[in-house]
Every structure is written in structure tokens, then in C-alpha cells.
Amino acid sequence: xxxxxxxxxEISVVEKEDVTLDCVYETRDTTYYLFxxxxxxxxxxxxxxxxxxxxxxxEISGRYSWNFQKSTSSFNFTITASQVVDSAVYxxxxxxxxxxxxxxxxxIWGLGTSLAVNP
Amino acid sequence: xxxxxxxxxxxxxxxxxxxxxxxxxxxxxATTMFWYRQFPKQSLMLMATSNEGSKATxxxxxxxxxxxxxxxxxxxxxLTVTSAHPEDSSFYICSASGPGGNFKETQYFGxxxxxxxx
Numbered sequence: 001x002x003x004x005x006x007x008x009x010e011i012s013v014v015e016k017e018d019v020t021l022d023c024v025y026e027t028r029d030t031t032y033y034l035f036x037x038x039x040x041x042x043x044x045x046x047x048x049x050x051x052x053x054x055x056x057x058x059e060i061s062g063r064y065s066w067n068f069q070k071s072t073s074s075f076n077f078t079i080t081a082s083q084v085v086d087s088a089v090y091x092x093x094x095x096x097x098x099x100x101x102x103x104x105x106x107x108i109w110g111l112g113t114s115l116a117v118n119p
Numbered sequence: 120x121x122x123x124x125x126x127x128x129x130x131x132x133x134x135x136x137x138x139x140x141x142x143x144x145x146x147x148x149a150t151t152m153f154w155y156r157q158f159p160k161q162s163l164m165l166m167a168t169s170n171e172g173s174k175a176t177x178x179x180x181x182x183x184x185x186x187x188x189x190x191x192x193x194x195x196x197x198l199t200v201t202s203a204h205p206e207d208s209s210f211y212i213c214s215a216s217g218p219g220g221n222f223k224e225t226q227y228f229g230x231x232x233x234x235x236x237x
Contacts (some may be wrong), residue, residue, distance in 0.1 A: 033224050043210060045163075045228035047121070091162065095224060104151040104216035104224055111162045 002027045004094050006110035013082055014118050021077045021113045023092030029053070033095040034068065034075045035107065040088040051075060082117045089114045120146050121222065123215050125229030132203055133237055140198045140232045142213030147222050149215035152196040154188060157210045157231075169196055203236040210234075 003026040013019045025034065036048040049059060051068050059066045063080045079086055093107040122145040132138050142152060151170050155163040169175040169190035177183050185207075187199040196215075200207055210233050214226035 044230040047227055050225050106165060106168060107226060109162045
């Protein structure tokens, strides 16, 4: 069965600290996608990154970086020098196995990690 | 690119009335749209998946006759909550995926609709 686990329910840091959000997934698929989304208090989900299962290169985008390790089935997200604006709930998600050829797949969602960055 | 709008952002209605929520992809063709429901401090719960021109596929436990979904064009999907009751009060979010490139296999979300049924 496919599953996404975000073991950290809540994290609280002080501004400028680095913080890593963990994501562990389970799948038997050889081709899949992993995602991170940010949900600030306003409620809208903001797409952050998509990673293809064949691409294990780490990604850096400004203060954000992602570490994808297939050997441990993890796709962790690090925020460097955190800011108050980073306070949000962060969701990790995994694409479901193909059910309808040609159609976009559903996502398997983690329960989210609520990050509070305090001044 | 990848902008999805949702309207209305908030709605308050009386019990027994129907409410329609619109989801539009503004700058790409949304071949697939998804409707979610989210309760406070919880993860997203998928209600249904709709592919343009086809009937929606509902998740187990979601009443088709209560939550009517229409995906009549490549840029618009609607969710109608029929005969709404207080227990239908929730945050409803739509997302859209496209046919290729960055839009394939990636869901872009609307800002959500907060529904309160009195």
C-alpha cells in the first residue's frame, strides 16, 4: 500500500534557525512523483516542488532545499535561515499508482507538519 | 503560470439550500480537476476527480447526489453542494492538472472556499 508519513506534527523554531521537515513514503511503483506543498494560514496550497523518482539530485531554491533518497524512501525539506513568513503547514505527497492511462494521478497526502517560526 | 481561481472564497447559507463553487484554471488547460475537503488542522480529503468531458469519479463515502461535480470545459469545474446541512460546513479546495509539461502530474490549487451552513 502507498503511504506518506510526516512524523513531525508541529515544529517551533526561532527566526534564522535552520529547520528540516521529514517525509517518508512507501510505494511499490518504480515511477512516481513526490511533492511538497505549503499551506499558509490563508488556506491556499502553494506548490513548492515536484520530484520524479528517477531524479535523485538534490534541489535548492533560495532558502529551500530538498533531499531525495530512494534508499531510505525519504524526501526531506530544509528551510535555511527561517523567517516568520515561513510559518505554515507543509504537506508532502506521493502520486498514486496509475489507474487510468493518460489521466493525472491522485495524490497520497501526509498529515502535514505545522511550522511556527517565532521572531 | 499555473493559476487556479476559486469562487466564492466564503459563503454562508441556510440549511437546505444549494451552493455552487467554481474552480477555474486561468492560464492552462485543466484536463483533470480534483475536489478536496479539509477540516481544521487536518490533511486534505479527496472527494472526487473529474476529467474534462467525463463524469466525475467519487471517493468512497462521498455522496454523488449531494456533491455534484461538473467539468464541462478545460478551464472550469463546479462543485454544487445540494441541500446543504451544518455538517457540510468545511473548507473546500479544488486543484487542476494539465495535459503535459509542468502541468502534467502536478496539482495546482485554488485559494479554497469556506462554507458555513447555518
